[in-house]
Amino acid sequence: MKINGAAVHDLQLKRRCHRALWALDARISTAIGRLRTPMHFAMNAALFLACSAMASAAIPQIQQRVAVVGCPANDQMGQASLQAGESMAAPVDQHMAEQIAYYKAEGSPGVYAPKGWSCRAWYGSNGSVLVVTSKRIEPPYFPLPMITGPAVIIETWDGGTSGRFHVAIVAAQLFPLLGSEFITRVRQEHLIADSLFDVEPYPDDQLRYLSDRFVEYTTPPNRTGLGTDGMLEMSNLPVRGLTILNLEAEVNSLTEIRVRLPAALHSVAEAIVQLETACLQLRRGCRGLQ
Numbered sequence: 094m095k096i097n098g099a100a101v102h103d104l105q106l107k108r109r110c111h112r113a114l115w116a117l118d119a120r121i122s123t124a125i126g127r128l129r130t131p132m133h134f135a136m137n138a139a140l141f142l143a144c145s146a147m148a149s150a151a152i153p154q155i156q157q158r159v160a161v162v163g164c165p166a167n168d169q170m171g172q173a174s175l176q177a178g179e180s181m182a183a184p185v186d187q188h189m190a191e192q193i194a195y196y197k198a199e200g201s202p203g204v205y206a207p208k209g210w211s212c213r214a215w216y217g218s219n220g221s222v223l224v225v226t227s228k229r230i231e232p233p234y235f236p237l238p239m240i241t242g243p244a245v246i247i248e249t250w251d252g253g254t255s256g257r258f259h260v261a262i263v264a265a266q267l268f269p270l271l272g273s274e275f276i277t278r279v280r281q282e283h284l285i286a287d288s289l290f291d292v293e294p295y296p297d298d299q300l301r302y303l304s305d306r307f308v309e310y311t312t313p314p315n316r317t318g319l320g321t322d323g324m325l326e327m328s329n330l331p332v333r334g335l336t337i338l339n340l341e342a343e344v345n346s347l348t349e350i351r352v353r354l355p356a357a358l359h360s361v362a363e364a365i366v367q368l369e370t371a372c373l374q375l376r377r378g379c380r381g382l383q
Contacts, residue, residue, distance in 0.1 A: 156383075157190035159183045159205070164198035164212035164223060168234060173212045181205075182383040184371075189364050195379065196225050196245075202378055204350065205365045206245035207358060219256035220345075222248045224324065239326045243358075245365060246324060246351045253343030258285050260338075260347045266292040268338050271305050275340050295319060306338040309370065320351055330355065333366050337373045348373060 158180040162173050173196070181195035183205065197203030200216030206225035213230050214223040215237060222237070224230065225245040230238055240246070250256035250263075252275065261279035264272030280290055294300075295318040299311045312320030312332040320332025335350040350369050354362040368379070375381030 157183050157185055157187055159190050160194045160208070161203075162194050162196045162212065164196055164214050164225075166198045166200055166214040166216060172229065173210075181379060183368060184382060185364050185368070189361070192358075192361050193364065196223065198223050202247055202249060202345070202348070204245055204247040205368045205379070207354065207361055210245075218251070218254045219259070220248065220250040220254075220347075222246065222324070237324060240324050241326050241328060243330065243354050244325060244351070245354075246349075247369075248323060248349045249345045250347040250349075251344050252340060252346030256346070258289075260340075262289055262292065263336065263347055263349075264338055264340075265290045266294070267300075267308055267336060268306055272338060272340060303370070307373065308336050309366070310334045310336070320353070323349065323351060325351055325353060328353070333362055335366065335369055335373060 161176040161179040161181050163176050164173050165171050181203070183190050183193065183195070185193075192208055193205050194208040194210075195203050196206055196210075196212045198212070198214030198216075201214045201221035201223040204223055204225065206212075207227070210225050210227055211229040212223065212225045213234065214221065215234070216222075223246070224240065226240060227243045250259045252260045257275075257279055261272070261276045265276050269276070276290060280287060295312070295316075297313050297316040298318040298320075299313075301309045303309055310319050310333075312318030312334065314329045314331050315327060317327055318332070319336070320334050321327050325332060330353050333352040335348075337348050339346055339348070350366075350373070352362050352365050352369075354365075368382075371382060372379040
């Protein structure tokens with residue numbers, strides 16, 4: 094039988110308390126024989142209550158779950174719809190869980206975003222994009238619209254299809270050592286200009302590498318950067334971003350997440366970035382949080 098980490102910790106606490114109770118009983122017995130005085134009972138009771146409190150504190154709270162919202166994709170009409178009977182794990186506190194939902198669509202990975210927003214997805218042979226916005230995106234849906242306001246976006250690019258060009262360009266910009274062989278192979282096809290691979294870093298971006306294939310960044314307000322490389326236009330709001338490279342997979346070889354929320358939702362943006370940071374490192378994505 095497998096025991097999770099919290100259960101093991103709980104068991105260890107109970108064993109230590111159990112041994113402490115026996116040791117206390119032995120010391121008192123030696124001092125006063127086997128006379129059960131009120132003080133003896135009081136000391137045992139106090140230790141028992143303390144141990145019980147320690148064990149209770151070691152048990153994790155019930156994991157929060159959030160609603161799942163289905164999003165129309167490509168030229169599908171209609172609006173985002175709540176998926177009845179479906180929910181997604183979200184290891185955040187209850188107050189935060191009440192403010193977010195999990196948005197998903199056909200052909201695209203899902204993403205956490207503010208509850209009650211609108212969404213739309215696009216997918217094709219090169220990859221997919223799912224956009225969650227505070228205001229509904231109106232048609233036409235092609236070409237892809239530029240987003241001027243708050244949004245949460247997840248994009249995936251497939252390295253085995255036409256998506257390989259974008260994968261190679263981003264790899265050259267952010268992961269040149271890890272992606273060197275892949276970059277060279279794509280460059281040697283001579284299907285896109287060589288100059289596209291010589292991208293200078295954005296001077297205003299703040300980057301923090303989480304591994305050799307995973308970077309977190311912030312593009313400041315009113316600045317161009319990684320945050321505005323996709324569908325987001327420059328605005329007076331900062332963009333928090335995550336980019337992870339997975340060249341072992343031909344599908345979803347590159348995943349990019351951009352989070353741009355108003356200042357009033359700063360804590361929500363922080364929670365979304367933390368959740369997605371965990372999701373991107375799990376084989377099953379956000380479903381691995383369950």
